[in-house]
Amino acid sequence: MRGTGRREFPWRRGNRVQLLENGEGFFARAFAAIDAAQREILLETFILFEDKVGLELQRHLVDAAHRGVRVELTVDGFGSPRFSPEFLVAFADAGVKLRVFDPHPSWLGMRLHLFRRMHRKLLVADARIALVGGINFSADHLLDFGPEAKQDYAVELEGPVVADIHGFLRQALAADGTGDGWRPAADASAEAETGTADVMFVPRDNRHRRDSIEREYRRAFRAARNEILLANAYFFPGWGFLRDLREAARRGVKVSLIFQGEPDMQVALAAARSLYRHLLDAGVCIHEYCQRPFHGKVALVDDDWATVGSSNLDPLSLSLNLEANVFIRDPAFSAELRRRLDTLLQEHCQAVDETTVPRGHFWHALTRPVLFHVLRRFPAWAGWLPAHTPKVALAKPPEAAAPQDAPP
Template sequence: MNPGDWTSGNRLQLLENGEEYFPAVFAAIEAARKEVLIETFILFNDEVGRALHEVLRRAGERGLRVVITVDGYGSPDLPDAFVQSLTAAGVEFRYYDPRPRLLGLRTNALGRLHRKLVAIDAGIAFIGGLNFAEDHLRTGPDSKQDYGLRIDGPAAAHIRALIEATRRDLALPRQAPWRLGRRRQGPPQTQSQDGAVRLIWRDHEHHRDDIEVDYRLAIRRAQREICIANAYFLPGYRLLRELRRAAQRGLRVVLILQGMPDQVLLRWAASQLYGFLMAHGVQIYEYCERAFHGKVAVVDEDWSTIGSSNLDPSSLALNLEANLVIVDRRFNALLRERLQGLIREECRKVLPAQLPRRTLLRQLASYLVFHFVRRYPAWARRLPTLRRRSVAAEVEAPGPDSP
């Protein structure tokens, strides 16, 4: 079994925001019989984190194999009591690349475990952009718009294999033959396209640009419409060129980007691309209801993707990421309908008259910022760092305030 192969016959359920995603995950864990595996960038000791803690603790006490890996940068401040009460119940709790702070500052911001994956009993899995934090609830303090997906079927085993590979520090091989694996966009003609999906991911070994390549191929082969909704949009020249060419071919090309950014520099750098893209016919909408955290796209009726990868330098060149590519017309129509509703009700269209006048100083500043942000992953990879890996948590015995 190669986790990068196409599978068919999967049942897919779109889950929008934490109100739909978290109850679905928790119910699946409660119904699990053998195993629960989780990877997440952020796990907080808040309303959502404590709810996850409780269902995992109960699963461990039922004798299930339970493994959760959190990122050492995204989840650095969990109380020892929170972790130890899970390990006492038999849960294997792991950190990806934990580092000590230097003068109170985190020193491990680059090359993070940014995936959000859940695998249950090898037949059920979840993927998307949602962390286990109340920020993904509409009532949360920094509420975000986001998307997740439940998969019932053979693709769940591929997600399980990817989680296990990270846990065991294994590099999954390329598809063979390599050139065919890179060029194959859709499932084989002999395979049913009902619930056809393929797992794509980014790692530090053989799959460094797979997600970006799949985006570019999908855009290049589009016939009618491209809709990309992404929280952090600062792709490289080749992806920008494919979007420009698609718009020049007469396709409807739509971007849904952040209107209320939580990373101002990235948003400003992305906005410097607006004029270039709009001049060639690309339509840009900014989501302004709250922060946008989604990482989804729909191309025609035949292709969509959902997962953890932004279209920015960190996701495309540094982090561990995972997306699912979907060839299922019913699901793609539903996702397209949700995105069109977002455009109608909660977005504003960026108009050419709203763009700032391109003075020489502004053009120079945008050029420098764009190229700095685009190139810092190449510089970062040259920094002397310890080998990043997943390690078991080490905590002290629980105190009286254990959850």
């Protein structure tokens, strides 16, 4: 972990920030930004499905392209499935550029290259409005999807920080899609201030910014005075992250964590639960959200610091995937996010206490040191996992079949 010296990412003053909850809040604002665009739409998403949300997104993007807007859409080759010819033709005919980050053919129906995915969810319209968060363009983020509908968050941004996000996306398009060559401007954007929030945009990559998002979390934990409230879908962070949480609780900070109680992947819950005893022993409060799968990646510290983004707190997000979060200093925004999370805690979460966490078997005294050794070392070990130079390919519809020769 590097020290707390000069920041690579600047805080931008004077931004408007609006919290968006679930697909009901996010999709309406995303489509409105697309519909209002006159020059350019840049969009990245980990998952795009050909369901009612994906088809609606396509309709809005195609309409924008038909009125002369430049539309650039990038999806991840692992997160998004193969698209139908009809879906691709509709984009191509309208002039929408659909790119796939690191595409690879499936093998026996399985998508390979799990590691180092483009997990970001970013949208910028006319370099004026940006949306950042954890919500994909898929119907499982809507409540009418049923019991498996995901609980998640995003933000809409307007103001000087949008120039950073826009510059990042432009650089990612111009290079290999990773965005690791982007550098924020030394001076704040000339964009007029539209609100009261200070916002910092922080991407994570596998070259120069391996711990950028984790570093901001830990910086805030060490400065916390009264409260840390963290809600994250996949929680299995490194040793230093856990140590900073425990030390905050031990010096009197109220530390509350919300994890999945009804996970979409059981291994995620098992990994988080393996850490419960370690956290509870330090006075950390743990809650499991049990209404439906929790997909959020948000946190609050005291009354003036918050984060929303795509980054989970597990080895994939913290050490391998390409991620992007915004960090926000604004009491009004923090109060709104706290109100939403308090509703979850009071109505849909189950508290975890020492009586519900088994002490474990005698062999756990031997395996626990191994677990924490892994937690201490996995950021360095991540570099040993299969790696290659990622590519971004333009998705094209299959060529029409060659016409048959006319009969003699």
